Amino acid sequence: MSERPLLAYKVLTASQMAELEAEGTFAGAPIDLTDGYIHLSTDAQLTETVDKHFSGQDDLHVVAVDLAVLGDAVKWEPSRGGQDFPHVYADLPLNAAVAYGPLERDEDGRVRLPIAS
Template identity: 65%
Template sequence: MSADETVAYKILTGEQLQQLLAAGIFTGAPVDLADGYIHLSTAGQVQGTLDKHFAGQDDLHIAVVDLTVLGDAVKWEVSRGGALFPHVYADLPLTAVPAHAPVERNADGQVILPHP
């Protein structure tokens, strides 16, 4: 995981995904609005984010986010466990989301990430 990655992931509720698809833009979940940026995770961080912040929730989806579309709005900042996380200081446009899928796990319980 490093700041040169070009793809990150946003975990969305079903309602949030529908808002993104209908409006063509996602302004943020309540935690994003409170913190002033949209929280994303790298491929290696999605599992931890799901398990820590979305435990027990149903109807969750993972959106693939193309960071190159967002340019300077993406800031890599230290967060959980001292790791760098991608944060988006702007709304998330649908044009930066090449793929999305419901959260699925393999037989070992590991999250299966959608591919763009």
Template identity: 60%
Template sequence: MSQPGPVAYKILTGEQLQQLLSAGTFQGAPIDLADGYIHMSTAGQTQETLEKHFAGQSDLHIAAVDLTRLGDAVKWEVSRGGALFPHIYAELPLSAVLAHGPVAYDESGDLALPAA
């Protein structure tokens, strides 16, 4: 199966974003550490991921990540609904983050992703 694209998105809590910005790297959220990889979503998957796994949480942010900067650490694997999701089998370096911003929605109610 082909890879959907070079940019993927990571939903982070405010604390996790601060860790990434201050340390220059992000080791993963508790679920990432438990599963052995950092869960990512494509542009088309991010809103569903947010609604399914982060419902009711506040102070959430989205980081746009250039997967090409991560090389072989990125694996596209079948997950929710049989779709391919990008997983990072390494820490996420700040150098791969193209943009980040708070979770926000446009006037039509769609998730507004940070401009990558």
């Protein structure tokens, strides 16, 4: 079994990002609430996630999540294309966010990862 990443990423709308900052926690986007867990992506999965689920949306934000802070709430489960994705079976606390910022792309169209300041 390959080593799991230490960080995963959540894409939020501007209002969801404001909720996370103001409340200190985020219960999930509508799809998360429907599915019963918060969907995250690894860095290798992030651009495809944005392209598939957020196409045409503006004012998006990317949150880098420290999976160790979430502990046993993180479950790796198969999803798109049989890839394992990190799913969070709890609210996402702001203290698990090690970096966040507006969604930007590099010259190749890949989503840039937020960098902790």
